[in-house]
Amino acid sequence: MNFQIKSLKDYQDAYSKSVSDPEAFWAAIADHFQWKRKWDQVLKWNFKEPKIEWFKGAKLNITENCIDRHLVDKADQPAIIWEANDPHEHHRVLTYKQLHQKVCLFANVLKNNGVKKGDRICIYMPMVPELAIAVLACARIGAIHSVVFGGFSAQSIADRIKDAQCEMVITADGGFRGAKDTPLKNVIDDALVQCPSVKTVIVLTRTRTPISMIKGRDKWWEDEIKKVETLGLIDCEPEVMDAEDELFILYTSGSTGKPKGVVHTCAGYMVYAAYTFQNVFQYQPKDIYFCTADIGWITGHSYIIYGPLAQGATTLMFEGVPTYPDAGRFWDIVDKFKVNILYTAPTAIRSLMQSGLDYVKDKDLSSLKVLGSVGEPINEEAWNWYNENIGKSKCPIVDTWWQTETGGIMISPIAGVTKTKPCYATLPLPGVQLELVDEKGEVIEENGVSGNLCIKFPWPGMIRTTYGDHERCRQTYFVTYENKYFTGDGCLRDEDGYYRITGRVDDVINVSGHRIGTAEVENAINMFTDVVESAVVGYPHEIKGQGIYAYVILNHDSDDEELTRKDISMTVSRIIGAIARPEKIQFVKGLPKTRSGKIMRRILRKIAEGDVANLGDTSTLLDPAVVEDIKNNKL
Ligand code: WTA
Numbered sequence: 001m002n003f004q005i006k007s008l009k010d011y012q013d014a015y016s017k018s019v020s021d022p023e024a025f026w027a028a029i030a031d032h033f034q035w036k037r038k039w040d041q042v043l044k045w046n047f048k049e050p051k052i053e054w055f056k057g058a059k060l061n062i063t064e065n066c067i068d069r070h071l072v073d074k075a076d077q078p079a080i081i082w083e084a085n086d087p088h089e090h091h092r093v094l095t096y097k098q099l100h101q102k103v104c105l106f107a108n109v110l111k112n113n114g115v116k117k118g119d120r121i122c123i124y125m126p127m128v129p130e131l132a133i134a135v136l137a138c139a140r141i142g143a144i145h146s147v148v149f150g151g152f153s154a155q156s157i158a159d160r161i162k163d164a165q166c167e168m169v170i171t172a173d174g175g176f177r178g179a180k181d182t183p184l185k186n187v188i189d190d191a192l193v194q195c196p197s198v199k200t201v202i203v204l205t206r207t208r209t210p211i212s213m214i215k216g217r218d219k220w221w222e223d224e225i226k227k228v229e230t231l232g233l234i235d236c237e238p239e240v241m242d243a244e245d246e247l248f249i250l251y252t253s254g255s256t257g258k259p260k261g262v263v264h265t266c267a268g269y270m271v272y273a274a275y276t277f278q279n280v281f282q283y284q285p286k287d288i289y290f291c292t293a294d295i296g297w298i299t300g301h302s303y304i305i306y307g308p309l310a311q312g313a314t315t316l317m318f319e320g321v322p323t324y325p326d327a328g329r330f331w332d333i334v335d336k337f338k339v340n341i342l343y344t345a346p347t348a349i350r351s352l353m354q355s356g357l358d359y360v361k362d363k364d365l366s367s368l369k370v371l372g373s374v375g376e377p378i379n380e381e382a383w384n385w386y387n388e389n390i391g392k393s394k395c396p397i398v399d400t401w402w403q404t405e406t407g408g409i410m411i412s413p414i415a416g417v418t419k420t421k422p423c424y425a426t427l428p429l430p431g432v433q434l435e436l437v438d439e440k441g442e443v444i445e446e447n448g449v450s451g452n453l454c455i456k457f458p459w460p461g462m463i464r465t466t467y468g469d470h471e472r473c474r475q476t477y478f479v480t481y482e483n484k485y486f487t488g489d490g491c492l493r494d495e496d497g498y499y500r501i502t503g504r505v506d507d508v509i510n511v512s513g514h515r516i517g518t519a520e521v522e523n524a525i526n527m528f529t530d531v532v533e534s535a536v537v538g539y540p541h542e543i544k545g546q547g548i549y550a551y552v553i554l555n556h557d558s559d560d561e562e563l564t565r566k567d568i569s570m571t572v573s574r575i576i577g578a579i580a581r582p583e584k585i586q587f588v589k590g591l592p593k594t595r596s597g598k599i600m601r602r603i604l605r606k607i608a609e610g611d612v613a614n615l616g617d618t619s620t621l622l623d624p625a626v627v628e629d630i631k632n633n634k635l
Contacts, residue, residue, distance in 0.1 A: 003028070003029045003032060003275060003278070003279075004278060004279060004282070005279050005414050005417060005430075006417070007417060008417055008418070010417075011414055011417055011418065011427075011430070014430040015428075015430045017430070018430040018431040019433060019457075022042075022043065022431065022457065023042035023043050024042075025430065025431065026042055026043070026054070026271065026431065026460055027039075027042050029271060029275050030042075030055060030058075030267070030271050033060070033065050033270065033271065033274070033310075034060065034064055034065050034068075034069050035058055035059065035060050036059040036060055036061070036240050037057070037058055037059040037060075038057075038058055039055035039056055039057050039058035039243060039267075040056055040057030040058075041053075041055075041056045041057065042054065042055060042056075043458065044056055045458045047458075047478050047483050047484065047485065048478070048483075049470075049474065050473065050474060050477075050478050052268075052458050052462060052464055053243075053244050054243060054244070054265075054267060054268035054271075054458075054460045055243040055244075055267040055268065055271075055460075056243060056244065057243070058242075058243040058267055059240050059241065059242060059243070060240075060241060060243065060266060060267055060270075061139070061140065061142075061238030061239060061240065061241055061266075062139050062241075062247060062266055062269075062270045062306065062310075063103060063136050063139050063140045063238055064238045065270060065274075065310050066136065066305075066306060066309035066310050067079070067096060067099055067100045067103060067136070067309065068100065068238070070096045070309075070312040071096055071097060071100060074096050074312050075095065075096055075097040076095050076096075076097060077095060077096055077286075077312070077314065078093045078094065078095055078314045079094055079095060079096045079098075079099040079309060079314065079315070080092075080093070080094045080099060080129055080132060080314075080315055080316075080317055081093050081094075081288070081314060081315070081316045081317070081337060082094070082128065082129045082316075082317045082318075082319070083316065083317070083318045083319065083320075083333055083336075083337075084176070084319050084320070085176035085177060085178070085319040085320035085321075085324065086176065086320075087325060087329070087332065091336075092129060094129055096312075099133070099136075101234075102129075102133050103133055103136045103137050103140055103236075104137075104140070104234065104235050104236035105225055105228055105229065105233075105234065105236075106130075106133050106134060106137040106221075106225070107137040107140040107141050107236040108228040108233035108234075108236050109137070109202070109221075109224040109225060109227070109228050110137055110138065110141055110143060110168075111141055111233075111236070112224070112227065112228055112231070112233065113168065113200050113202070113219070113224070114167075114199075114200075115141065115143050115167065115168060116141075116142075116143070117141065117142030117143065117239050117241075117245075118142065118143070118144065118245075118246075119143045119144070119167045119168070120143070120144045120145075120146055120164040120165060120166040120167060120249065121138050121143050121144070121145050121146065121166055121167065121168045121169070121170060122146050122147075122148060122157070122160065122161050122164070122166040122168070122169045122170070122198075123135065123138075123145055123146070123147045123148070123169075123170045123171075124147075124148045124150065124152075124157060124169060124170070124171045124184060124187070124188055125147075125150065125170060125171055125172050125175070125184070125204065126150055126172055126174075126175025126176065126177070126182070126184065126206055126319060127150075127175075127294060127295060127317060127318065127319045127320075128172070128175075128204070128206060128319060129317065130172075130204050130221065131147075131295050132295065132304070132305050132317065134170045135147065135248075135295065135301075135305055136305070136309075138248075139247060139248075140236055140238050140239065141236070141238075141239050142239035142241055142245065144164075144246045144247065144248055144249060145247075145248045145249075146160060146161075146164050146166060146248065146249040146250065146251070146261070147248070147250065147295060147296055147300075147301070148160055148251070148296060149294060149296025149297060149577075150175055150177070150182060150184060150294070150296060151182075151296075151577045151578060151579050152296075152576070152577040152579075153187070153573065153574055153575060153576055153577045154187045154188075154190035154191040154574075155191070155574065155575050155576070156259075156575075156576055156577055157187065157188065157191040158191040158192075158193075158194040158195055159258070159259070160251050160259065160261070161191065161192075161195045161197070161198060162194065162195055162197070163251075163258075163261055163467065163468060164249055164261055164467055164468070165197045166195070166197060166198060167197060167198065167199055167200070168198065168199065168200045168201070168202070169188055169192070169198055169200075169201045169202070170201075170202045170204075170221075171184050171185055171188045171201060171202070171203055171204070172184050172185065172203060172204040172205070172206040172207070172221075173185050173203060173204070173205055173206055173207055173208060173209055173211045174206060174207030174208075174209045174211075175206060175207065175319075176206070176207060176319060176320065177319070177320060177321055177324075178320060178321040178323065178324035179324060181207045181209065183209060183211075185201075185203055185211040185212070186211065186212075188201060189211075189212055198217075199217065200217060200219065201214075201217055201218045201219070202219055202220075202221050202224060203218055203219065203220055203221060204220075204221040204222075205220065205221065205222060241266045242266070243265065243266060243267035243268070244265045244266070244267070244268075244464070245265060245266050246263055246264075246265055246266075246464075247264050247265055247266045247269055247270075248263075248264055248301065249261040249262065249263055249467045250262050250264070250297075250298055250301065250404055252298075252404040252405075252515055253508060253515045253516055253517035253520055254476055254488075254506070254508065254517055255476075255506045255507040255508065255517060255518075255519065256517065256519055257517065257519040257520050257522075257523045258520075259517070259520070260466040260467075260469070260472060260473075260476070261466055261467030261468065262298075262404050262405050262463050262466060262467075263463065263464050263465045263466065263467050264407050264461070264463070264464065265464050267460070268407075268460030268461055268462070269302075269306070269407050269408075269460070269461050270306065270310060271460045271461075272407050272408040272431075272459060272460040272461030273302040273303070273306045273307035273310065273407060273408045273461060274306070274307055274310035274311055275408075276302075276307065276408040276409040276412075276429060276461075277302075277303060277307030277308055277310070277311055277313070277408075278307075278311050279414055279429065280372070280398050280400060280409050280412050280413075280414060280415065280429070281341050281343070281370050281372065281398065281415055282369075282370060282414070282415040282416055282417075283308070283311060283313050283341065284340075285312075286314070287313065287314070287340040287341055287369075288314050288316060288337050288338060288339045288340050288341070288367070289308055289313050289314060289315055289316065289339070289340065289341040289343075290315075290316040290318070290333065290334070290337070290339045290341065290342050290343070291303045291304045291308075291315070291316075291343040291344075291372075292318060292322070292330065292342075292343065292344040292345070292348060293343070293344075293345070293374070293375075295317075297404075297514070298402075298403070298404040298407075299343075299374055299375065302407060302408050302461075303343060304317055307408070316333070316337060316339065318333060322344075322348045322351065322352055323351065323352075323355070326355075326359060327351075327352050327355030327356075327359045328359035328360065328363065330342070330344070330348070330352065331359065331360055331363035331365060331390075332363065334363065334365055334367065334368060335363045335364045335365065338367035339367055339368065340367055340368065340369045340370070341368075341369060341370045341371075341372070342368060342370075342371050342372065342390070343371075343372035343373075343374065343400075344371075344372065344373065344374075345373065345374055345375045345376065345512070345513040346373055346375065346376050346377070346378040346379070346382055346513070346545060347375075347376065347512040347513055347543060347544055347545060349373070349378070349382045349385065349386050350379075350382050350542065350543045350545075351543050353381075353382060353385045354542075354543065357389060360389055360390070365390060365392065366392075368390065368391060368392075368395050369395055369415075370395055370396055370398065370415040370416070371386060371387075371390060371391050371395045371396070371397045371398070372397070372398045372399075372400055373386070373397060373398070373399045373400065374400045374402070374409075374513070375510070375512075375513025375514075376510045376512075376513045376545045376546075377423065377500075377501055377502065377503060377545065378399055378422075378423060379423065380422045380423055383397065383399070383422040383423060384422060387422075396413060396415045396416050396420055397413075397420055398412050398413045398414075398415050398420075399412065399413065399420070399423070399424065399425045399426070400412040400425065401425035401489075401499070401501050403487065403488075404463075404515075405462065405463040405477065405487075406459070406461060406462060406463070407460075407461025407462060407463070408461040409429060410428060410429060410432045410455070410459070411425040411426065411427065411428050411429070411432065411434070411499050411501075412425055412426065412427075412429060413425075413426045413427070414429075421496075421498055423500055424494070424498045424499065424500045425499050425500065425501055426498050426499065427497070427498065427499070428499070431459045431460070432455065432459055433455060433456050433457040434453065434454070434455060434456075434499065435453075435454045435455070435456050435484060436449065436450070436451030436452065436453060436454070436491060436493055437451050437452045437454050437481050437484070437486075438451050438452075439452075441481050441482070444493075447493050447494060447495050447496070447497055448493070448494060448495050449492070449493060450490060450491065450492040450493075450502065451490070451491065451493075452480075452481075452486065452487075452489075452490060452491070452505055453486075453487045453489045453490065453491040453499075453501070454481050454484040454485060454486050454487065455484065455485040455487065456483070456484050456485075462485065463477070488504055488505060488506045488508060489501050489502070489503065489504060489505065490502040490503060490504070490505045503546075507519060507601070509521075509536075509537075509538035509546050509548060510538070510545055510546050511538075511541075511544050511545065511546055511547065511548060511579065511580075512543075512544045512545065512579070513545070514579055516548065516576075516579070516580050518535075518536040518537065518538075518601075520576060520580065521536045521548060521550065521572060521576065521580050521582065522534050522535065522536050522550075523575075524571060524572045524575035524576050524580065525550055525552060525568055525571065525572060525582070527571055527575060528567065528568050528571040530554045530555050530556065530558070530564070531552055531553070531554060531555070531568070532553040532554065532555050533552075533553045533591060534550055534551060534552045534553065535550070535551045535591050535599050535601065535604055536548060536549070536550045536551075536582065537549050537551075537601055537604045537605045537608050538605070538608075539583075539584075539605070539608035539609050539610075540609060541583065544583075547583035547584065548580070548581070548582040548583050548584075549582065549583065549584045549586070549604075549608035549635075550568075550582040550584065550585045550586070551586050551588045551591060551604055551630065552568065552585055552586070552587055552588065553587075553588055553589065553590065553591065554587055558587065561587060564587075565585045568582070568585055569581045569582065569585070584608070584635045585635075586630070586633065586634065586635050587633075588626075588629065588630050588633070589626065589629055590623065590626040590629070591604075591626065592604065592618075592621055592623075592626050592627050592630070593621070593622050593623075593626075594620050594621065594622065595620065595622050600618075600620075600621065602616065603615050603616070603618065603621075603627060604630075607627075607630055607631055607634055610634075612631050612634070615627065
C-alpha cells in the first residue's frame, strides 16, 4: 500500500498534513482498505463525554481486510508461521488461503453454537494458531472477543467474564510454555463456578492432559469442526459491521482495584493498527516478521494479528518462552525462518543479555533488518546490547511507545527514517498530537523539560469506552486535564524535541512490560487470613524493569516469616496470577499515613528503592516513628 513513509521529508509532510487536516489525512489512508460502504463523516468527537467516532456510516468487516482481499494475489503466501514450544515439534504454516478456510470453519462453529453479532466471547488459550483463528472467527461474525492472558488465575478470569457477561469461553485442555504445561481447562472450570452467563465452552486439544468435560456445556474444538464440515458449512460470509461497532474488549490494570475493559471498535482500530505496522517497521513484501508478544496483551492483538494481516504480511507466532530449551531460542528462530523484523520487550532483552553471548555467537542473524522494543522503558545498556549483538549495528531499533488504550504505536522512530537515540521513543507518528503538562495542568511549550504526557486530538485507534462503565473511561483518561487524553505516563522532551518515556506517574507498576495495579495486589494480599493491611509499590528490578515490593501488617507475629511470605505469594497467585506475586514482602508494624489516613506511597517507594536518605517532606505524617521502623528493617 502506498501510504508508506520513505524519508524524513515524507514523515514531516505526513505529520503536518495530519495536524492541519486530520480528516483528509486519515480518509486518504482509509481509502486503501476494503469497505462495504464508505463513511459519511471521517471524524466526530468530543473529549468531554468522551464520544469518539471515526469513519461514521462506513460498513466493513476487518477479517475481509485481513484475509479475503489477500486471496487475489497472496493466497499461497504464508499468513501465519507457527513455531512450537518444543523445538523438535514440527512448525506449522498457514497460507492466506488456509487461514481463510480455518477462520470460516470456526466462525461457522461459533454460529452453530448460537453465537450472534455483539455476543461476548472469552478466549483463554495457549499461543497456537487456533488462538489467532478464534480471534478472527469472532471478528468474522461480529462477536466481541475478550482474550485473557494464559497466566491469569481463575478468579481474574471470572472477574473478566462477569464484567463482560460472556456467553462462551474458548480454551484448550492445556498449554506448553517452557518446561511447564499449564492446565488451562482446569482453571476455566474453577472460574466458571462463578459465571452463569457462560453456556458453552469450546476446548481445543493441545496437551491432551486429562480434563473434565461437562455434558451440554463443554465441546471439543475438533468435534465441532467436523460437525460444521458434515453440515457443509464451509464458507462464512463476513458480518457487515458498522465502523463504530465493538471489535474487542481487552482488560488492563489501572489505579483502582478492578481491571477495566478497554473497548476498541472496528474501522478506526483497523486503519490505525495497519498504518502504524506498515510505517514503523517498514514491512516489505515477503518479509518474515516476528513479534514475540503474547496475544493475551494488546501487542499481540495489534502486531501479531490485525496489523500484519491487514497488510498481507507473514507473521510469525511462537508458543514458548525465550529461555527454553535455552537462552538461544529467539536466535534459533530468527536463523531458522530468516526473520527480517523482530519485535520484542526490554525484559526479554535484559534476560538474554544476562545469559551471555554464547547463545548468540553461532546463530545466523544476517536476515534481520529492523528491531523493535515495546512495553516498558528500555535502558541504555540493553539498547546497546540489542543494537550491537543482535542488530550488528546495522538494524534500526524502533522503541515504540503506546498503550492498550491507544490501540497502536503512538511515539516511535520510523525504521531507517528517523534518527534513533538510545532510550528515546523519539517522535510522534502522524496523527498523534502530544502535549506535556505540568502538575498545575499548564501545557509545557519548551524543550528539555519533563511533564505528564497527554494527547490533545483523537487518533483512529483510540479507546472508545471502558466496557459497561463509560463514566470510568471519562474519569480515568479525560478528567485529569480538560480536553486532553491523559496517558498516565511521565515523559521528557529533550532539546531536539525527542520524547523519552520515564514511566508511570499513577499507581501502576510495569513488571516485565505487564501493567499491574498496586490496588489490585493490595486487595489480593489483604485476603490472606493474617493480614491487617498492606501497601504495594514498585522498585527498580534488573531484569523485569520493576518489581513488586509489599509492606504488610500481620495481626500477630509470624512464627516462620519465610513460610508466611510464601503463603501470601500463593494467595496473590490464586487471586490474580503468578505475574502479580510480590518479589519482596516486608512485615511492618504500621504504614506511613497522613493525618487524613492516606498512605504516603512516595516514602514507601523511596525506601523500596533503597533511597532512604531522600525521603522528602515527612512533616505531614501522623506517626513519623513508623518510617524509622520500616527503614531499619528494610529487606
Ligand atoms: C509502558 C503496551 C517506555 C508505558 C503496548 C505505558 C513504555 C504502558 C513503552 C502501556 C516504551 C509501553 N517505553 N514505556 N516504548 N511502551 N510502555 O497497555 O508506561 O500493556 O503506559 O501496552 O507501558 O502498557 P500496555
